[in-house]
Amino acid sequence: MRHITSITDLSLTEIDQLIETAQDIIEHPVKYRDLCRYKKLATLFFEPSTRTRLSFEAAMYELGGQVLGFSEANSSSAAKGESVADTIRTVCCYADIIAMRHPKEGAPTVASQVASVPIINAGDGGHNHPTQTLTDLLTIKMEKGHLDNLTVGLCGDLKFGRTVHSLITAMCRYPGIRFVLISPEELKVPSYVKIPLKEGQVPYSQTTDLMSVMPELDILYMTRVQRERFFNEADYIRLKDSYILTPEKLQSAKDDLRILHPLPRVNEISTAIDADPRAVYFKQALYGKYIRMALILMLLEVKA
Amino acid sequence: MNIDSINNGIVIDHIKAGQAMKIYDFLELDKLDCAVAIIKNATSNKQGKKDIIKIDSQLDVDLNALGYIDPSITINIIVDGVRVKKYHPELPLTITNIIRCKNPRCITSTEQELPHVFKLTNREKDEYRCIYCESRASI
Structure with a gap:
C-alpha cells in the first residue's frame, strides 16, 4: 500500500x-x-x-x-x-x-x-x-504530444501557488524544459522550490513583464492570486490584478501556445479568450x- | 577545571564562545537536580576562546542533535572518573521535538500533540526541513 x-x-x-x-x-x-x-x-x-x-x-x-x-x-x-x-x-x-x-x-x-x-x-x-500536477501533465501531453523540449511560462502567484510548485518539481525531470517565471516581486517562487531547478541545472528566467516573454512560450500556465493565502487583506488587494490575460496580450503568442489554468479563475483570464483554441483550461478540468x-x-x- | 572533576557524566567541550547557554536551554539542563557547570570564555589553543559545560550525570537524550547547534563541539562521556568516549556529534538524519516548526500554515501549528520532526535535507548546509510542510528549520 x-x-x-x-x-x-x-x-x-x-x-x-x-x-x-x-x-x-x-x-x-x-x-x-x-x-x-x-x-x-x-x-x-x-x-x-x-x-x-x-x-x-x-x-x-x-x-x-x-x-x-x-x-x-x-x-x-x-x-x-x-x-x-x-x-x-x-x-x-x-x-x-x-x-x-x-x-x-x-x-x-x-x-x-x-x-x-x-x-x-x-x-x-x-x-x-499532486493530482493537479498530474492533470497538468496529462493536459500538456494531450495538447502538445510530448512533455519534453518545452518553454513553460508560469504566471501570477508563484509564491503561494501550490500547483506551480508541484508542476516545476515534476517538469524539471523532463529533458529540454525551460521555465519562464512571471510574477510581481512579492509573489516570486520561494527559494526551496528553485532547488530542483538548480540541482537539475534546468534553465529558467524570472521577469515581471508577461508581454516581453509571450512569443517564446509553448505553454502559459496562469494562476489566481488566492485571497485565502494572505494574512493581510491590503496585500491581496494590491496584488490581485497583477496579470490579466486579454486577447491583445495574446497577439504576439505562438499559434500552438496552450494556455492552462488550474481554475477557479477570477479575472486573470478575460472570458474573451475562452473561445480561442489555445485556451485549454476547461479541457484541463476534464483531463x-x-x-x-x-x-x-x-x-x-x-x-x- | 578539568574533566577528572566529574565522576559519572558528560563534558561538552569546544563549544563556540557564547553558545553555552543556548545548549543549556536546548538540553533543558535547568530541570536537572545534578551539578551542572558552565564555563564561559575558557582559553582554547584551537579556538582562542571556548565554552564548556560539565554535567555530573548521564543524560537520556540524543546528544548528536547538538551537532545541529554547533558542529565543532566535542562530547566526552565520563564513567567512574575515566573518559570512556570522546566524539564529535554527527548531524542526525532526523531530529524530533528539539526545534519547533515556525510556519503558521503547518499542521503542527494547530495540532498540538504532533511531534515536531525535521529531516536533514542538505548535509553541507546543515539544512533541516519540517517533514510536514518542508519549511526550513531555524533555532
Whole structure:
C-alpha cells in the first residue's frame, strides 16, 4: 500500500504510466467502467473545492465504485476539534481509499502515518497538490504530444501557488524544459522550490513583464492570486490584478501556445479568450477526471 | 577545571564562545537536580576562546542533535572518573521535538500533540526541513 502526498512520491516512469492509462481510459472508457465495483472512495475536504472533489467523485463513479465523505470541515468532527489522525483512523474503517484536502500544510503526511488505506493529497494549503500536477501533465501531453523540449511560462502567484510548485518539481525531470517565471516581486517562487531547478541545472528566467516573454512560450500556465493565502487583506488587494490575460496580450503568442489554468479563475483570464483554441483550461478540468481514475486504479492495484 | 572533576557524566567541550547557554536551554539542563557547570570564555589553543559545560550525570537524550547547534563541539562521556568516549556529534538524519516548526500554515501549528520532526535535507548546509510542510528549520 502506498500514499501520494507529493508529486515526488511518483517516479517519472510511474507518471508516464499514469498518463498512458489515462489516455487509454479516454480511448476505451467501457473497459474501465466496472473495475472498482464494491470499492469506496472517501473524499475528505476540510477546505472547499469544486473541481478537485467532483473530479475525484466522478472518477470513482466512472470506475464503478462508490463515494462517501464531506465537503467542508464544518460538516465533520473536525469542527469539534477532532485531530486529522483520529478522523483518518475512523474513515479507514469505511473506505478503501481516501482523497483529502486540508488548509494546513503537511496534513496528508500526518494522515499517511496512521492510515490503513491509500491516502491521496488533494491539496494541503499552499504546499502540494499532486493530482493537479498530474492533470497538468496529462493536459500538456494531450495538447502538445510530448512533455519534453518545452518553454513553460508560469504566471501570477508563484509564491503561494501550490500547483506551480508541484508542476516545476515534476517538469524539471523532463529533458529540454525551460521555465519562464512571471510574477510581481512579492509573489516570486520561494527559494526551496528553485532547488530542483538548480540541482537539475534546468534553465529558467524570472521577469515581471508577461508581454516581453509571450512569443517564446509553448505553454502559459496562469494562476489566481488566492485571497485565502494572505494574512493581510491590503496585500491581496494590491496584488490581485497583477496579470490579466486579454486577447491583445495574446497577439504576439505562438499559434500552438496552450494556455492552462488550474481554475477557479477570477479575472486573470478575460472570458474573451475562452473561445480561442489555445485556451485549454476547461479541457484541463476534464483531463483531471481521467488522470484521477488512473491514479485510483494504481493505488488500489486494480488492473484493466 | 578539568574533566577528572566529574565522576559519572558528560563534558561538552569546544563549544563556540557564547553558545553555552543556548545548549543549556536546548538540553533543558535547568530541570536537572545534578551539578551542572558552565564555563564561559575558557582559553582554547584551537579556538582562542571556548565554552564548556560539565554535567555530573548521564543524560537520556540524543546528544548528536547538538551537532545541529554547533558542529565543532566535542562530547566526552565520563564513567567512574575515566573518559570512556570522546566524539564529535554527527548531524542526525532526523531530529524530533528539539526545534519547533515556525510556519503558521503547518499542521503542527494547530495540532498540538504532533511531534515536531525535521529531516536533514542538505548535509553541507546543515539544512533541516519540517517533514510536514518542508519549511526550513531555524533555532
